[in-house]
Amino acid sequence: MYGILYWLVAVGSATSWHLRQVRVLAELADERTYLGVPPVSWTTGPKSHWRVPLGPNRYLTHPWRLREALAEADRAEYGPMPEGRQLCYHCQLPTNEPIPVDAEARTNGVGQITYACPTHAPLYPTDQHPRTLTSAPATEHEGRR
Numbered sequence: 617m618y619g620i621l622y623w624l625v626a627v628g629s630a631t632s633w634h635l636r637q638v639r640v641l642a643e644l645a646d647e648r649t650y651l652g653v654p655p656v657s658w659t660t661g662p663k664s665h666w667r668v669p670l671g672p673n674r675y676l677t678h679p680w681r682l683r684e685a686l687a688e689a690d691r692a693e694y695g696p697m698p699e700g701r702q703l704c705y706h707c708q709l710p711t712n713e714p715i716p717v718d719a720e721a722r723t724n725g726v727g728q729i730t731y732a733c734p735t736h737a738p739l740y741p742t743d744q745h746p747r748t749l750t751s752a753p754a755t756e757h758e759g760r761r
């Protein structure tokens with residue numbers, strides 16, 4: 617189980633990603649984000665640390681590869697992205713990040729899927745809470761396969 621993961625990518629290389637549970641900080645031209653980073657020597661948890669140790673010419677993540685890995689994790693976790701925007705079961709607002717929280721299986725094979733926005737997905741009353749991104753991308757990124 618992982619908490620929040622951050623990747624550093626070149627400015628402007630991650631626009632229009634539209635991945636569920638993924639935020640692109642400073643995506644907008646007039647947006648500023650200050651992100652506290654741990655000292656270079658912090659390379660193990662549980663406190664915030666560098667999973668990939670920082671080094672010369674090795675602080676930016678390749679944006680295409682990262683996007684591919686995140687998109688794969690998105691599909692693995694949440695299934696295919698539904699067509700169009702879906703309404704959140706809780707706030708009834710359309711969301712660009714529809715997270716499936718429940719699927720009603722029907723005999724004819726066409727199930728009704730309940731979606732939630734990222735804010736309300738954890739609130740859905742079920743034993744099986746939506747999981748965060750798996751460790752697959754992180755593992756791949758670190759070359760630990």
Ligand SMILES: [Zn+2]
Binds near residue numbers: 706709732735736
């Ligand atoms: Zn909602």
